[in-house]
Structure formats: C-alpha cells, structure tokens
Amino acid sequence: MPIYNPPVKDARFILDSVIGLDKYSNLPGFESASPDIVSAVLEEGGKFAAEVCFPLNQVGDQEGCTRHADGSVTAPTGFKDAYKQFTEAGWATLHSPTEYGGQGLPSVVATAFGEFMCSANHSFEMYHGLTMGATNALLAKGSEEQKTKYLPNMVSGVWTGTMNLTEPHCGTDLGLIKTKAIPNADGSYAITGTKIFISAGDHDLSENIIHLVLAKTPDAPEGSKGISLFVVPKIMVNDDGSLGDRNAVSCGSLEHKMGIHGNATCVMNYDGATGWMVGEENKGLAAMFIMMNDARLGVGLQGLGQAEVAYQNAVQYAHDRRQGRALTGPADPNEKADTLFVHPDVRRMLMEGKALTEGLRALMLWGGLLVDLSHNAASEEDRQTADDLLSLLTPVIKGYGTDKGFEVAVNCQQVYGGHGYIAEWGMEQYVRDARIAQIYEGTNGIQAMDLVGRKLAQNGGRALQLFFKVVGEEVAAAKAEPRLADFAAALEKANGQLQAATMWLMQNGMTNPNNAGAGAHHYMHIMGIVAVGLMWLRMASAAVSHIDAGAEDKAWLEAKLVTARFYAERIMPDAGALRRKMEGGAESMMELPPEMFANR
C-alpha cells in the first residue's frame, strides 16, 4: 500500500541550517515563528497531512467528484470531514494576516507545510490553495467593506475561494474573454458568461464559495486592457454576515480529467449573478496577477509534492522487491534475489529523485522566504532585492519545478516495472496528478516566456544581475573549502552556460524575437539547473559546517555531499546541451508553413 512520511527532517535542515530562520527573528511576521511553533507546524502538520489527507488520496482518485441533478457538487468520500478537521485545527490560517484571524506565520513556514499537503493529497490541497489565492487578491485590491465581509471566513476556511479566468475559447489569451458585467443601480454588477476549468468551483466542503471572476463592463476597451475583476459569492452574504439567497451562479458540469479527480473542475455558469468590482475598472488582469504569482509558487510546490511522494514509494518498493542479482555478484546470497537497490539503473532513477526533490525543496523554501523578505525585510533595499529575486525565480519554480516534478514521478513509476502501471499501487496516480501542474496557472511555455520576455529585461536586467552576483559570490566562497570546491566548479560551469545563453538571447532576441521564444523553454531549464545547483551548494556547505561542528547525524550529512556530487555529475551536464539547442535559433523551428505539418 502507498506510504507517505512527511520529510520533516529535511525541511528542518533547510529551514534551520540552510536558510537559517533564526537570522530573521527580528522581522515582522517572524516573531511568531519561534522554533517551538515551527516544530509544531512541521511535526503536527506533517502528521495531519499523512494521517488525515493521504488516506483519502486514492479514494479521491477512484471516486472523483459528483454533480447532482440540482447542480450541487459533492467531493469524494471523506473530503468534507477532513476539510472540517483541517479548518478546525487551524491549518488553513497559518500564513494569513492576524487582522482577519490568521496566525500571521511567515510564508516560508507555510510553504514547508504546503509541500506536505501537496504530497499527501494534491486534489484536497487545491481547495485550500485556491482560497489562499482569492484571499490574497482581496487583501491586495478589495475595498475595506469587501475585506471585512469576506476575509474572516475565507481565512478561517469556513468559506473557500476560486479563480475564474478561463473561458471555452481562451485560456492564455485572456484579452478574448466574453463574460459581461452590467452595472446594477445599487453599485453591484450582473455577471453573465461561462467559465471553464474552475478548480473547486463547487463542492460541499465549505458553507460558501467566494468566486473571483474576470469580466468586461459594457464599454470596456478591447483586449486585456478592458478586463475587470469581480467578487461573486455563491450564496449572498447579508450585511450582518449571515448567509442569504443563492446567487445566480452554478456548476454546469464537471470535467473528466487525466488526474486530480478529487478536485471538482467545473464549468461555471454565471446567469446575471450579482458581483462587486474588486479594485479599479479595467485593471482586473493586474489584480488577478497578484494571486497568480502566489499561485505559481504553489503550483511549483505541487510538482515537488508529487515527486516526493512518488520517490518515497519507489524507495520503499526498491527495498521490498527482490529481482535479479547485483552486477558485482550477489549482495544477499542467502536470498533468492537481491533488492532493486543493487541495480544501477534503479539507483539512477532514485538518486535523480533524491537530488531533485531535496534541491527543489530548498528552492521552494527559499522562494517562500523571499515572499516574506519582499514584504518585511528591514530596509527598502533588502525588500527590493528579495522582490527582484522572487520575481525572477517565480516562473522557474513553477516551470522547472513542475517539469522536473513530473519527470521524477514518471521515473519513480518506472522503478515499479509493470506494477507501476497498475492503479492499486498508486504510482500512476502521482504521474497523472503531477501532469496538471505543468499545464495550469500558465503553461510552462508561458512561464518560460514570462522569464525570458519580461523578467530578464525588467529594470534593466537588475534581477538577473543580482542572481549572477549571488551565485558568483557563493561559488567563490565555496572554492576555498576542499570538500565543496569540485561542486562549486561544476556550478560555476553551469552558471557560465546560463550567462552565455543570456548573452546569446541579448544578441539574437532583439533582431528576431522568435529567437527568444524558441529558446525560452531551454533557458528556463538552464536557470532551473543553476538555481537548484545553488541550493545544493548551500546544502552541501551547511552539511560541511555541521560535520565539522561534530553533529550527531554525520552519515546523513555526508549523504548530502554525495547527493550534491550526483547532481553535479548527472543533472548539471544538461545545461550545456540546452544552451547549444538555444543557439540553433528560431529559423528551422519557424520555417515550415503550418500546412506542411499535417502533410504526411
């Protein structure tokens, strides 16, 4: 049967020894993150994820959500009760502002817990994840009245939230949306249109659902400059906070999907539903991007989460399954066969899983820290620095994190041989669930274009220069330590590929923007390799310090050094190949007329 053990020890190592949470204890928001509290979040949060949410993961997949004749939707068996436990124990409120009933813990701590939830039950985690996104948008752009009306119940999780962007004819290109918002006399709007792919669009977990909806007012300009954001409750909220009548919004149908069956992906019909504008008219896309950026970090975490649970199960299977003999002679001569661990090709897949999950975990937690620092660092300069790095790394965390998350899940499925293809073992679900993370919240192609087309050039390339500076300085420092020198040299080389690729983009993307588009995906992956490489340098460096300080768990720390070396040997070499691919440019990619593709 599938297992999941929250990687508390590894998360702790990163928080305590790589990030060094205690360094930030004087910053706003961090005062509540005492070591005791962080321990409790990791230990108890991990337990909640593993004991309450994980047992529902296969159930959710097999059963899916149900839409009833009256249009109401129920989540799979057990979800409602688990969600009740989730909110009652306060897990929904970790990172929310105390002003609205949240615990005000730092994002970096919530990120650690978020990974456990993503591993345990991707579909279940989404109900909360989308609520957080909607909460953030209201926090940033909502009126005081809107905040007072909606946020306390959204923060507590008694109400959930959704994001309504996509329509049948447009996903990426939101300038094409058709949903209309007609002003009513009382200042509200009548929202009419169809939204698709609405995760958690309707369900029975919460008492109310607060939809954030993109729509166009009657005289809105064409395209993306004419989009406004509206808040549309499923059930109207009276002035005293009590629930009123049902609003004219309902789930028209549920999608049949490859995975995340436990989350209700709805077609939402708005039939003159009452909504209120959030923020300024025609500035809805910008408001939506506030929640989108947070959501992208969250999706990166889903990629890691599925990779982690797939990895853990593959490790267990490799322990249990005996098949064949070591190439160097029987490892367990008294058994009829050796365990899968003796086979280098199985090790290859497991070590890739280990190197990537641990490296991505450090990157995601660093991302969480940057969220905190961008708001709460002591100086404007420090906040700016954090914001620059976060802005640069967000598409990498989402794009590279989910591409690698899927790859790890697929490789871990492969460890099982035929059993990996059979539903009861659980591995194929991780692959199917992981797949969505490469697609939603902006496909990974969109992430790559965000990185190359927007983030690189922003503020004169300030963020990228900063990133290179950080890598350069840490590499230089590490070279002085013999146990880190080889790794530092490998990272320097990979970073050199990133610099060369950047130079190539600057020289060739200007003359023909298609050159930038043609190389964007590869560029994002090179940056992912370097960013995770930087994390491995930090982890290796922390391990060396602890070993020298006589830490107890020496073997565990030395495993970090071995894994770093594996990362340098087996993952970093891709950077050079990716750069060379970029240098192919757009010509052979763009040359053929579209009709030639089908002429075969």
Next chain:
Amino acid sequence: MPIYNPPVKDARFILDSVIGLDKYSNLPGFESASPDIVSAVLEEGGKFAAEVCFPLNQVGDQEGCTRHADGSVTAPTGFKDAYKQFTEAGWATLHSPTEYGGQGLPSVVATAFGEFMCSANHSFEMYHGLTMGATNALLAKGSEEQKTKYLPNMVSGVWTGTMNLTEPHCGTDLGLIKTKAIPNADGSYAITGTKIFISAGDHDLSENIIHLVLAKTPDAPEGSKGISLFVVPKIMVNDDGSLGDRNAVSCGSLEHKMGIHGNATCVMNYDGATGWMVGEENKGLAAMFIMMNDARLGVGLQGLGQAEVAYQNAVQYAHDRRQGRALTGPADPNEKADTLFVHPDVRRMLMEGKALTEGLRALMLWGGLLVDLSHNAASEEDRQTADDLLSLLTPVIKGYGTDKGFEVAVNCQQVYGGHGYIAEWGMEQYVRDARIAQIYEGTNGIQAMDLVGRKLAQNGGRALQLFFKVVGEEVAAAKAEPRLADFAAALEKANGQLQAATMWLMQNGMTNPNNAGAGAHHYMHIMGIVAVGLMWLRMASAAVSHIDAGAEDKAWLEAKLVTARFYAERIMPDAGALRRKMEGGAESMMELPPEMFANR
C-alpha cells in the same frame, strides 16, 4: 474530436526512396511485395485502421474490459466486430508464412501497417500483436504436430495467442517463477500456477486463445536454466481440429491500469491445465526470447504509434486554436488572435514531434527490413550483417523509441493547454497508453542493459563496429553534397560522442560493471540519437536526389531538409550531455546505503 490520418505518404517515401524496396524484389518473400500490393496495404490498411479501429479508441478507454461472474471477459463495445472485420479482410495474415495460410509479405511492409494500427488503437492492436508473438514462438520451436494443430487458426486470427511470463513476485527475474508443470501419462503436462499482467489473457474476440506459458518441471534446475515453455489452449483442440472441452485455465481478475483499458490485462489462474511442452525441456526462456525480440520491435512501434496520433492532433489543434499574437507582430490582423503556430514554443513541441516521429518511422521500417534480410538476404554474409544490426538495434528501437514516443505524446498534450488534460480531447489517453510501452516487454532499463551488457560485446563487438562503419561511410559520402554537409558533420559529431561513450564503457565497465549499469540508459539514448540521425541523413539524402530529379512535391521534400536541420540543432546536442553524465560513473550513484534514501 480526435483525428487520425495514416501517414501513408511518409511511409511510402521511406519504403520507396529511403529503403528502396525495389532493390530487394529478387529476394524470397519480397516477390509478393509488388508496388501494387504495397500500395494496397498502406492505403487500404491505413483506411481500415483509421475508419474501423480509431473510432473505438476512446470507447475502449472509457469502457474498458469486463470480467463476468463466470470468469469470462468481454472486450469493449465494438472490438469484437472490428476484430472480425480485421481477420476477414486478412489483415492478420500479412507477414505470416504462406504454409499456414499467411500472405508471406515482408516484415518491413507489415511494420508500416503495424504503425497505423498502433496509432489508431493501441489496445486493439495488442490482441493481434500478442498472437503474432505466440505464432513466432511456435513456428520456431513447436513440433510439427503443434504447428499443424495451432498455427493455421492463429495465423488467420480466428484464434489469438498470449505470452505468460510474469508472476506476482517476478517479472524481470524469470528465474524465480513458481508455476509448475507436472507430467501426465499421455505426454502432456498439468500446469498449475498464477500468471499476472497477461495482456489479452481472456476476451471474446476469438474462438480460442492459445497461451504460451513458462513453467518449471518437477526436477528442473533452480533459476532461469530450469524453465520450460508450454502451449496451453483455453479450449482443448480435438485431433480433427474441432474445439473440445474447456481447459483448466481462467481469468481470475482484470487489472485496473493507467491506460490501454481496451486490452484485457488478466491475472491467469492455471489449475492443473493441460499443456504440451514446446521445444526442449529447460530451454523455455530461450524459446520465449524468440517471440520477445519480435515483440520488442512491436513495442517500439507502439511508442511511435502513440507519438504519431498525438502529434497529428496537436497539429490540428494548433491550426484551429487562436490565442495571443506572434512575437513579430500579428500574423492574422483580421482575426482576434493568431493561431498557435505563430508561437515558437508551440512550434518547438510540434517540430520535435515531427522530427522524432518521422525519424523513428524510418528506424522502425529499417528494423523491419533487417528482420527480412536476416532471414532472406542472398548471402550468408548479408544475413549475418542484417542479424547483427537488428540484434544491436532492437533494444534501441524499443527503449529509445518508447521513451521518445512518450515524450512526444506528453509535449503534444502540452500544446492543448488545459484542454490536453480533459478526457474528451483524447490527448491524455495517448499519454497514458504510450506509458506502458516503456514498461512492458522488458522495462527500458532492461533494454539498456541488454544493449550494454550483451549486444555490445557479442561476437567481439562485431555489430557495433558494423554500425559505426555504416554511419562513417554514409557521413563521408554525404559530406560531398553541400546540402547535406552540415547535417553530416552534426551526425559525425554525435557519432563521435557514441564512440567516446563506448570507449569509456570499455575502459570502465570492466573494472566495475556498475559503471556500465550506471551509464546504460544514457548510452542507449546516445545510440538512439545517432541511429535516428542516420535515418535523417538517409531521408535528407533521398530528398535531395528527388529534388534534383525534378520531383513534383518539392516543398514537401524541402521540409525534410528543414526537419533534418531541426533534428541536428535541437535533438542531437543531448548526445554530448548524455556522454558526460556517463562519465560520472557509478560511484555517487551506488555509494549511499539503501536506508539513507528513506531517511528524510
């Protein structure tokens, strides 16, 4: 709605202009492959696949197979009728020997048709594919009596066949099987045991099912040297050929799988079922490998098949879907948005699909030709040469072909954005179906070990030297032609990586076999890149010849040159990275104790 158009034009181009079927018309088996016959097979066979089998592909996925209370199994709606049409039209008999009612057409022609069937309906194709495997094993090792009794109905497809290898505790390591064969007084055996993952193990398509089963006789030696092969009919066959009693073999349950739902994957229970030994006692594994090698080529074809159908649909979607604007300015200013074709990152995925499907098609058809030449070439030397190359390339066709087939299917799903994740569009099924091909008939890790551990060293490395000679000679010849020189240089470079990787293996695999194991997967991929690169050189060369000869479809031929260039620019660079990864050796991969993997 999903589409499938058999790529007859491309297959024809390869058969006629790259392989040059007419060169072989004097060989046995080829005499029946007149241009008219080949045309009819491609055109009518393609039509059958597209019009009869493809419409059942989604039905099969959604409905799956059903096991009834009496243990009988029915295939999805429409499969039985389609199979009847399949056999009545003679599609089952293309490559089977005329002696038993087959058409005796060359393997290379049957391969072209086989691809269409794999694209149209992977699950449906398997019912026939496994029958072919069982037929081949009986042809090679069966007694005259067995051949006479079973083959005519298996060749015609009135009966189907299966391969029963895997047991709950062993798949790869067949030395561990427990199924017993106890001799009966009449020379038959009583077979008892449980076999799992038996594709097409029971169903309602055929009148009888002929199981080929690995089992151990009472005094058999331990391990793989004590395995014998048995033929066990589902329904006993009387001496006059009529059907008799039900044998004691039945389907205990159906597996719930990630994909290929239309094929019945059975747990098969043998309860003293009557069987007859095929070939010599304790030589069963060798006999099974006869059908396994053919089956591996067939699985490679499944990888290509799913990639092709996924590619075709992604191309159609990229035509139909308008989203965003070209980076170089609106391509269709009169429309609200441009088609997906303007976006380089979409093009990247489609061009990879085009380059890999066309390249793999050429490789698979070359593989089919090598099967023919290994049996029927005029001289012993030519037969040996073909057999050497085939033996070397079989794991590459299976392993690289299915890894890339899956990758293409995943990328083509990505072209659809969110719609790719929704079942009705069909894309996610191609991904799920394609996934099995990396796993069964020996996981791709096993293919890699077969290549590196067996095929490289066989006969003093004769096959590999031959392969290098072929590549070297064709590269040298192409360098003289200006339109091919760049590509030839790129292929030479990739081949240089393969040679360097080979050298590294020779130097490091002897001292520590784990070094060979640790690099096997990468080595298989480098060889795949070079082998498909050789195919692109051949296709580009044929295109140049045709252009110079004033061929009509010049734009189509020039597209081959563009695609070859794309292959060199965007796929070949991986060879260098893969070689460098190999050079990391086994140390960091094998160093950690197994328990450290779960310590997190």
